[in-house]
Amino acid sequence: MQISNWSRALVVMVLGAIALPSLALGTAKPTFKTIPPQLSSPEMLSAIAPHGAEFGEISGLISRNHLLAEIRDNGKSDPLSEDFVPTNYGGAYNILFMTVDIDIDPKTGILNEVVRIDLQRNKSKYDELSFLMPEFEVTEVTDGMGTPLTFETKFGYIYVTPAAELAEDDFYTVIVRATGKPDCDGGMLVACSFGKKISYVTHAHYFPRNPDFDLFKAELRITVPESLTVAATGRFVESFPVVSTANAEGVDPESRQEDTAESPTEEPSSEPPTEQVPEVAKTTFVFSHDYETQLLSFAIAEYSVFHDDSTFPPINAYLISEHASNSSNILELARNILDFYGSIYSPFPFGNLDVVEIGNSFGGGYGPQATIMMMSNVFGLSPNIPWFSSLVQLMSHEIAHQWWGNFVTISKSSAVSLSEGLAEFSSAYHYAKEYDSRSNFVENGLSYMYTVPKEADYAIGSGLLAASSNYQQIAYDKASVVFDMLRYELGDEAFFAGMQLYTDLFGYAVADMYDFLDAMEGASGRDLGWFFEQWILTPGFPDLSVHTEVSSIGNGKFSFVVKVKQDESTMQLTLPIRVTLEGSETPVDLEPMQIMGPESTKEYVLDGFPARMSTDPERIMLQRTYSARQGDLNLNGIADGNDLIDMAVMFHRNIVAEYNGNQYFWPNGSYLPRFDITGDGKINEDDLAFLLNEFSY
Template identity: 25%
Template structure:
């Protein structure tokens, strides 16, 4: 059957093995797939076999853009009852049978990118799938030259002809259909014992292959040592024509524009490699929340920062706390409710707060016990679903401690504790100096392990105190007279930052669910650029209300205008200007606060083109107080200095 438009011709034959006689959900399904793809013509042909046992019907899910061309059971013509999202094949009996299916349809344009190739995501419906708890497959993909194809699963065979290349991928255990990536790739490979490392890069970025292979090998070695043996036999890094960074089983799919950037080869690549343990090795039971993103952030992103030294690790923890300080209370959620990243607010909870949770847990039980607990968790739950309670049980088993109090307070409650240093004094005892201080916590009462630092002329005295009540007074002795006392000086406790600890940052504005917008420049190209920038900065779920220049600022506000107009507005309203060198600047953005503590974001630009240059990159500077641009390049950035620390006191000499 052919119609007008771009066509996909599909021949599918599929099989179910180890099928329960009573429930389809207990089946183990095996698919033998032959897939031919011509990306330029956007034509697909698939042949697949499904072996069915113990049922008189087979329900398949597949995309509505596919038409059914042919159905057969054991080689004899059969019928498929087409339904929304798939169809049902009636079978003549309930013993072992083979179902063959041929489909065709128009491939959606979103799945192709012209000469750059195509991507067939497993959840897009291109692959007809029966209901089952798990599946296995053997997938052979054939594409014309100059294209190469890669998929999740073990690469078992490759062949070449004068006009095409074929590759076969095998998965003995999978929870979802395979995703297939096709492009005019140059392939580079490094063998590491039993692991095949490859890059599939477009020719213009092929020079980065060696760097990615070396980095991938280093991360695989690192996590194999820390957790347990890498669970797959291949790892591929594939460049995408789309501006994405996605992780799949034994595969990372990375936008070709960001492949050359250092951050991608660092924490981002490490993050995707580690997901082969957490998320694609131990699977997330989403009914009970998502622990994998935060644990991956902690063991990849944060661990690499810690490798740089204590200050880099401290800065990342402080960044997480500043992000949370910018999060309005109405956008907070308990950790247990986090499922996936939908916006910055969910990332602050599901990635940052959860990563911080693991940092505090390590401090609670010690480095060795923490590492042993994760190794046990991996061994016990590899290739199975796990939830927060499974993690807790692993930590309790290795530590020999009841940690219910810890997980309950950090998973079930939203928000964070706030601690205050309400009193501190030092006095000479009979044999030592005694620092006496009182810490108070507001809101819900947490049990907190709080680091205390006492500075003397001979060095530092470091102790930890347990705060588990509304207010407690502690004493720490030192042989040398204390000069200064600091509470949680390195930000090791997840808590609400006090006003003196948290400068105004861009996220104070962009995370607000409702903001006012003041445009100081005339309509035209500048106003059009302002609308594009606001949509990118604030997101679709933010209510932005235009206000007049003469209206009083009564809530969080974004003010946009040409450079001279913004400077005049700031001076008239007593708003401080950032410490920027105006020479060569074409645009700048900064956040400050009014006397009533309302955050205001000012965005100045030379003209509409200069403002448009901010659309892509400015949202990535949410942790900064200010940033300036020359064209589309950020040339200066920073945060306002902290003038006083409310959790620190200097004693009289």
């Protein structure tokens, strides 16, 4: 899933001197490889806007799937709409309810857990039950009556033999006792951490799970030293004090001899008396998961808890002392985002929302059920700080996951963009309304188009996308733009009616891409098969070469012919056209062009000579436009002084930035590829020199 904490703001392109492609004049189409940055320098951090590394609901499961990586690395074909999660033939059951009881030492990260799994058999031909199990030491497995069961652990699974053969639809209970430390290497991020201030576990690699990743209701009980507070997914129920005598060696205190004094009837022992284990004051926190989920996440710290119960849902903020003074800003922002999404989608689907501060090692944000967890640094941002918008972006993405990924859960890996892509669309759309700026959409499109090589591209509906090294740029960035293109295609009213129908049909359930398509077609009354095929099931985007011709037709009017050719694609899209006439500073929006096939032509009649033309001026479409006529950068049909003026305006609007001798990709929303004549990611003196070569008076 998400790879780095600040990658949306700045991504390392090459560690050292960059070798940029040598391209023909006017046809520059560079692709930059991205490498996650190591941003530890205070100067670097102050030079960029932090943007969170959001993480989706099935990511921890898919990213650990070795078969997906093998398929990808061996270059095997990608059946775009199929799900490539391998079938495990030992599951054969559905989890109905799970009770996870944990005693944890945050200093060491050692968990002692008792997990009760209430399940129902759905296949009778298997004589054992298998569970995905972390590399913990399983000390005992029993049934619900306490009868010991035979079990075996191997290759990350625990195989349990029931006391009696189970028939199909039989109910059964398995209780697993285990101890160990979670594997904090989540594949693409730090899935857990045990620190001095904050400890957290975000993903499910600490308790036994169904290999088929089904949804279940649960109760999570976490016991910690009494000075600490636990925040977790679900709904907080209660906390109560307990006394524990667990020792550092992990020996079951109940197995210890209560009285170490010698019995008068026994022979004196030559062994020293067993050391009495001191009692430790602890607190148990209980969280109920009233709605089905896949994930039980938690964080532990000396939190201060702040509340906003002014309206539904109640919001709780779990903050460490350094950020307690910012609690009102955090709560107000969360409330505003909830209200916004409630107005365009559906009412908030859970009974509460907890906003939880976790360690910076996580590298961004995470949005499991009824909870959002974000890295500590962003909790210090307030409205009077320039980077506050970065907190807005990160929080709005994670809150969007309450709808996309939790309320509606994706049913297979090929639908991952319905979680991450819709969350990123929601965040960018909220940002556009809040700041009157489409910069997030534009930068997301640039990130995808300029960092994903064509040979490594996947469709956003691909079953292999979750294993791609370009997962973020496709599942987040491209998908968010594609959903916004669908909004433009349908119009706001029909699009958001479709989103509401989608939640009506699949709320508290699972859905895939075809379910989403059915909802959007049902609400709009339109056949969207072409859009689905082109943008969901097919990788890539069009490069457009634009040629214009202008001629006087008398009475002060001009014929303006626009010809658009596609490079290596025959995609269909609606291309907005805007012109500014000589002597006017007010641009005019013309009828959009319908781009169909390799070449499309449309003639306009203008009331004056065109000084400049813009294709897709609001940057809605996922496409790159170049001028077919060298020097005609403003697309008005001739290379003239207006091109020189526009080059001056575009000067140094680059998507490549230098820092400490290295060069980085920077998703600069003001960059226009047709002004980057040399194709090096920079609009600079070299491009000006080429333009002057073509300039005619």
